Amino acid sequence: MEYVLETDQLGKRYGGRWAVRDCTLRLPAGRVAALVGPNGAGKSTLLHMAVGLLRPDAGAVRVLGRAPYGDTELLSDIGFVAQDTPLYRDFTAAELVTMGGKLNRRWDAALARTRLAQLGLPPDRPVGKLSGGQRAQVALALALAKRPSLLLLDEPVASLDPLARREFLQALMGSVAETGATVLLSSHILADLERTCDYVVVLSASQVRLAGPTDxxxxxxxxxxxxxxxxxxxxxxxxxxxxxxxxxxxxxxxxxxxxxxxxxxxxxxxxxxxxxxxxxxxxxxxxxxxxxxxxx
Amino acid sequence: MIWLTWRQHRKQALYTLAGLLALAALIVPTGLSMRGTYADKGLRACLDGLRDGNLSPEASNTCMRALDAFNDQYGTLTFAGVLLLVLPLLVGLFWGAPLVARETEQGTHRLVWTQGISRRRWALVKVAAVGGFTLAVAVVYGLGTSWWMAPLMHAGQLSRFESGLFDMQGIAPIGYTLFAVALGVFAGTVWHKVLPAMGVALAGFAVLRIALTVLLRPRLMPPKVRTYLVEGNTGERGNLTGDWVLAKQVRNPDGSIVASNTEVSCPPGVTGPGGKACGADLGLQAGAYNWQQYQPGDRFWLFQSIEAGVFVALAILLFYLAIRRVRRIA
Structure with a gap:
């Protein structure tokens, strides 16, 4: 079986405290996986190491067989939506799509624009003036426009109301079905995951407790x-x-x-x-x- | 990346240019009027004559009065000028500190550093763009104030070498500005919020600037010493050579200090009250002399270059450290 994301005894320490420790995990290709755990379990830290924002202090993380930290080429294969879906709030959605085109070698601007048009988002309004749900959709469109093999989402729905949450997850599922990307989605809202995910990774107190297909x-x-x-x-x-x-x-x-x-x-x-x-x-x-x- | 840099900072650049224009609106008209007066009154010839000492007593008096009038008229502008001393600091606070700190504060570093460009490239382009822009602003500012202040600095009273006046003209402000920006950027890579980064940059800038001005600048080169007799001195000649007087004393022939921070002159044939010898009631003995320690005015550009160089070097070091740190922020 082909693994898109692998970690081996992975660890990250902040000062004397291990945020992630002895984390060994294999995520098969084509899965929509939920990364579940209470707040502070190390979900964000794990995702940040997977997208190369953080350097591991112990063990190794590999995406498509390569270590992501400092590997700019690999970044174009990883879509990432960070917690609270940060965007430049004074940019319009259209400008953010332009920005993605300037910063990425592979960039499907048409895909992003089509998605945003389908959702009825205004292209010329600063995204800071959009609702939280709309901002999350913009962030997702930006991540998808990279046409990534691996899509990582850090608590994308945590701050959304139930309706926006459902719309977001539907949009995610639809696009994943189209592009075939492997998804790892962290959340502490369990009810949503049962509908969307076919693989579960349970992270608690900085270690993997359980990983496997939901069935x-x-x-x-x-x-x-x-x-x-x-x-x-x-x-x-x-x-x-x-x-x-x-x-x-x-x-x-x-x-x-x-x-x-x-x-x-x-x-x-x-x-x-x-x-x-x-x-x-x-x-x-x-x-x-x-x-x-x-x-x- | 260049597109992104421009898009992110264009508003700020516009405000900065508007600020420069406002400054120009103050500097250009007053500068022109100062220059007009300076030329009309023939002050340059006056000054040369006074310095070389080849004017007749009457001409000399006329000249002194003209210079006094000029200084009275425009001298207050230097107070406005001293306010400009904070401009490099402001540029550093508002351009430097938010460069990285605003990204980390709003979490957008996780957006931009996970696109298809390396953080090193991101940091290099940002630093180059912001550094280049503020450098251009600083050059305009430094040379603009030099042009503005030039007549006042050559009017016999103020020396451009004095603390405060030295700091607002020439190339030193360019060094200060780059340093302030670099310090702000660096602080933003250590403190990941804008306000703390600004606070640290403010404190760091103030401490270093004051320390270097007070402790280092007077000792950059060994100061010179000049002495001249109290008797026969034709009066304070003001500051004709642009020297920076570090200390002045009046001493008796045995070397004992009679008075500090002052200068005494007894023109030929003048006697003190009650027919006593001039200066006798101050305790001056015959042969008393004025003693002055000073940095000669012709060292101005040398000192400017050294100080600008020190701050530019610090700025480059801080930029380098900041770019290195950017690669470790998560």
């Missing part, structure tokens, strides 16, 4: 409800991701390696959101326990 995650995870469980092995369960107990009952989210036949357990298929949350919670407890110096 595989769906088939390989189960929610078990049964009598209080003391931690013994259960047939068909590879690992317990998260367990919560009451006096008489346990609810487990487990990764399976076979059918669960024990009639003691009621088996349910968890939603993608449930699975992701289970991994996020697991990461959280582990980190805080070690930081406070107490046993988990």
């Amino acid at each position: 595989e995650l769906a088939t390989s995870h189960r929610q078990l409800i049964g009598p209080r469980h003391d931690g013994g092995p259960i047939g068909g369960v590879a690992a317990v991701v998260r367990a919560s107990h009451t006096d008489r009952q346990s609810t487990l989210l487990v990764r399976t390696d076979g059918p669960i036949t024990d009639p003691m357990w009621t088996v349910r298929e968890p939603s993608l959101e449930d699975t992701i949350l289970a991994y996020l919670t697991e990461g959280d407890t582990r980190a805080s326990h070690s930081e406070w110096g107490v046993a988990a």
Whole structure:
């Protein structure tokens, strides 16, 4: 399988604190991947290393087999929409498209203009006077006009209202279907991702907890409800991701390696959101326990 | 990249040029009228005559009065001129500090540095464009004020070598301006917000300028010393040679200092109150003399070149460091 983005033991440190550590990840070509994690998990740092804004302090990141930091040629193959979709606010959308043409060797201005026209955006108004949703669309059009092989988006919908968020994700999906770019989209809004993404990377406390196609995650995870469980092995369960107990009952989210036949357990298929949350919670407890110096 | 630079800074460039025009609207008419008066009164011949000492006493008096009148009429312009001292600083604050800091403050560095050009190229073009533009502005400003102040600087009272007047004309302001811009750009690569970068640039510029003016400039070359007797001195001749007097004292023949920061003259045949010898009530003995330490006026351009060179060198160093730092900002 061809990997568009690969990281190997990747780490980035700010002062003494690791924002990303031991991050190993392979993103296959053609995927629309969600990079999920709580605020401060290192999502932005990971994306910034992937687009060459940051230099890794440990390990390696490769895009299309090359290290992005300082590689200007590679930049033309990576589309990037940064957090809060920064644009020169006194530029008009048309000027921004012109700017892209001046700064990139490969630039599909027609594509950007067509997209912006379809969305009904005014070409001659400063983008600072547009709504947040419109600005995000302009930023996306600029990223797509590079005709990138890899499109990275850092929380593109975080500050948008639900309607604008849906329109943005629809526009993204439509264009990805056209261009065939691989997408890595960071977000902490889980509900949106279930509709748009076919691959999930869960990043928590600076490490990758889970990565895989969403359909595989769906088939390989189960929610078990049964009598209080003391931690013994259960047939068909590879690992317990998260367990919560009451006096008489346990609810487990487990990764399976076979059918669960024990009639003691009621088996349910968890939603993608449930699975992701289970991994996020697991990461959280582990980190805080070690930081406070107490046993988990 | 050049298109982008122009598009981003054209408004600012327009405001700067408007500011220069406003300055010209002050400088050109007053400068022309000053020059007209200077020529009408024949002050140049006066000054040459006074300096060479070949005027008759009457002509000398007429000349002194004419020069005084000229200085009274236009001398206040130097106060306006001193206000212009802050112009290089302003250019540095408004052109230099936001160059990188505004990008990082608004996050647009993540937009522009992920396009298909290297950060080094981005930084080089920006620095070259902004540096070149401010250099042109500074040249116009420096030479413009030199032209403006020239008659006043050759009217026997003010010396262009004095602190404050030295700093606003010639090529030194060009050095200051480039340095201020470079310091602003560099500060913007360290402090990633515009206001802190401006604050640091302001403080850094003020400290270095004052330190170099007060501590370094008087010692750039060993000052010269001249002495002349109190008795027989025909009076303060003002500043005919454009010297920069660093210290003046009145001393007795044994070398003891009678008074500092002053000059005493006793024209031939003049006696003090009560028929005592001239200056006796000040404690002056016979043979007392004036002592002056000074930088001669003909060193003006040498000092200008040294000072401009120092600041241009600092500016180049800061630009270089800034461009290096741009490659590490995320």
